Amino acid sequence: MPHQQDLWRWSAIDLAQAIGKRSISSRDAVQASLDRIAAVNPAVNAVVQVLADEAMVAADAADAAVKSGVATGPLHGVPVTIKVNIDQKGCATTNGVVAFRDVIAEDDSPPVANLRKAGAVIVGRTNTPAFSHRWFTDNDLHGATRNPWSLRLTPGGSSGGAAAAVAAGMGAIAHGNDFGGSIRYPAYACGVAGLRPTPGRIPAFNPSATSDRPVTAQLMSVQGPLACSVADLRLGLAAMAAFDPRDALWVPAPLNGPPPATPIRVALVPDPFGDAAPEVSAAVRAAGRLLADAGYAVEEAMPPRFQEAADLWHRLVVNEERIFLQPAIRSFGDDKSKRNLDGHIAYAPMLTADEIIVSLQTRVGVMRDWQLFLDRYPVIVMPVSQQLPFRDNQDMEGQQVFSAMLDAQRSLLATPVLGFPSVAVPTGLAGGTPVGVQVVAGRFREDLCLDAAEAIERHVTMGTPIDPRR
Incomplete structure (x- = not known):
């Protein structure tokens, strides 16, 4: 024992x-x-x-x-x-x-x-x-x-x-x-x-x-x-994931879907916006090699309308937050939460109600294009962020730094807009800093994300749990 x-x-x-x-x-x-x-x-x-x-x-x-x-x-x-x-x-x-x-x-x-x-x-x-x-x-x-x-x-x-x-x-x-x-x-x-x-x-x-x-x-x-x-x-x-009647939007989808054709095709996206840190792109390519060794068919391919998907997060979410979240943060938030909200509001365009409705319409079309892409490539491997993990409190360093930080998170923000599952999995350390990738699959195909992430993880040693007192 x-x-x-x-x-x-x-x-x-x-x-x-x-x-x-x-x-x-x-x-x-x-x-x-x-x-x-x-x-x-x-x-x-x-x-x-x-x-x-x-x-x-x-x-x-x-x-x-x-x-x-x-x-x-x-x-x-x-x-x-x-x-x-x-x-x-x-x-x-x-x-x-x-x-x-x-x-x-x-x-x-x-x-x-x-x-x-x-x-x-x-x-x-x-x-x-x-x-x-x-x-x-x-x-x-x-x-x-x-x-x-x-x-x-x-x-x-x-x-x-x-x-x-x-x-x-x-x-x-x-x-x-x-x-x-x-x-x-x-x-x-x-x-x-x-x-x-x-x-x-x-x-x-x-x-x-x-x-x-x-x-x-x-x-x-x-x-x-x-x-x-x-x-x-x-x-x-x-x-x-078990059913709870209090959530009217819960979907009784099976945890495992039908197996895709093999070898499973993977779209590798090392630098989706042309500004990824070298360590980030290297992590994506390293993950691709591990997947290829595991029997996946890996090739570099760019999903459609990627920038548009990321922009939709700000257009939809931040404009909604202007109405619903901003009053609460202004009333009850601490100084850092207020400054963080200021940064998001300054970054996102202010839309009219009609423009918000059009953005919701656009979202469905972007989702459709990604689903067609995922029909060809059931798994996508891309950055979590275009940059290595930020300095602590980097969002407090002024609007120019804040906007650059939001630019770095476009891969992170596109996924919620599209409604696809994704797994963040570590690939190792870069100069002592954790780095990893994001594995994306089609709706309710968490099983494909997890399978691919596990194939990557199998050859990575992070040493977690770690001792923060070291």
Whole structure:
């Protein structure tokens, strides 16, 4: 039986299997996770609410269930974390905002409920920027989350706490969400894997919300897992994707689709806009070589209307935020969230209502063109960002720097507009900085993304979980 102090290194898959076989206990696994949080969280501030007592009660219940022989879920007894911007019964849904510190959820949101049904044990809640609206994770309520690899780098955002937590071994799987890269960018920055599923795949709803989400959030915002391995992403997806009647947009699509013709054709896009950092383009080409070695048919090919897709994110999302999000940030946001919003508003064109409607029409045509492209190339490998992970708080360095930063995120922003799933998977380090790629496939073909990402990951050693105190 492994020593308890080593269990924080284990994958979710290994933990679940060992707990199910009673070769280890959930109590041991959860205690190891809590001990790891106590040891390394002060260095990174990823987990902003530790749920030790609740977690140990859940772990004991998980062990009792195994002993009684009842059927268990795929994450039975496995320690996980939840981002503070979704409802978890009895916890504050702060969303990183001081004014929301006492907004105590009366019920679980669907991702939390589904993780519990799968047997997961929630050990803590992870940090996010105020209103979950930056690619950096810092707020006046919970403070700054640090990248476990380097204090000079952003941990990403808005699921920066989630990514830092799994990178440092504080939980086997972390819950996150992604509207404009908030799963994939933190995964990229922290050298872990993150899945942005197809909209409708994982049910979402915050019982504490006073109104339903605005239109672009309904079209583009998703919930998803982050982990140190692609196999754990697959497990997290299976757990989180269960039906919940509170989400009217949930789709009962199978987790695995029909196999495409082989060899599976891959479109490699090393430099979609002509401004990618050399290390980024090299990572995409390296991933292409690994896929070719794994039997994929890889060639460089440019998806259609790429720039247009990225521009649509700003045209649609930021104009909607001018109406729905800006008043709340102006009233309750911290200084950094207000300055970040200013940067987005200055970058995005202001549209009339008629122009927004035309942009929604245009979106469908761009999606169609990409679907035709994906019919020829079922998998696309491209950058997460055109640049290596940003300096921490780089968005506070003035509008010129901010605009260049947004230019670098065009690959990140095109994917939500198009509604396709994608996986951020690390490919190694560039001068000590994590670097990786984004693997994209057709709607509800997370299986193709995960398969290709796993083929890439198989030959990459990141050394996660890592020790941020080194």
